[in-house]
Amino acid sequence: MENIFTDEYFMKKALQEAETAFEKGEIPVGAIIVINNKVIARSHNLTEMLNDVTAHAEMQTITAAANYLGGKYLIGCTLYVTLEPCQMCAGALFWSQISKIVFGAKDDNRGFQTLGTQLHPKTEVIQGIMANEASEIMKRFFAQKRK
DSSP states (O other): OOOOOOHHHHHHHHHHHHHHHHHTTSOOOEEEEEETTEEEEEEEOOHHHHTOTTOOHHHHHHHHHHHHHTSSOOTTEEEEEEEOOBHHHHHHHHHHTOSEEEEEEOOTTTBHHHHTOOOOTTOEEEEOTTHHHHHHHHHHHHHHHHO
16 A cells, blocks of 8 residues: 655645645745654744744744653654745754754745754755745745735
8 A cells, every 4th residue: 555644745734834824924834743644733834923033833833743742852753844944943943853854945045054054963854845836835925915
C-alpha cells in the first residue's frame, strides 16, 4: 500500500492554514508540526489579530507542539511551513531542536538562509515543496492589499 503521508500531503495542510490567515487579513503563512505522521500543532500568522510581531505561524506551532508533547524539545518532529522561516523563527526552531523543516516558497529577502541564520546541526531542511502554491497565495494576498 502506498504511503499517503508525503511531504505534499502535509504541506497541503499548511496551505490550508495559510488560506485561513489570508481570510483573516494576515500575511498568509501556515504551519503544522507532525510527529509519527500525526499533526500535533497547526497555526497561521496571527500578528495583526494579536498585535504581536512574534506571532508568526512557526512560533504559534512551536508553542502548541511543545504543550502537546509536554516538553520544550521537538526531537522527532517535522515542521511544514508555507514560507521559508525568518531568522526569529529559525532561532526558535534552533532552540527547539526540531528534527526536520519542510518549507514551500523561499523568502529571498527575509528568509533564514539569506540572512545566514543557523539551525540546529541535526535539523534536516527540505525546501521547495509546493513552492508554486505557497508563492501564489502570497502574491494574491499582496495584490489584493495594493487594490
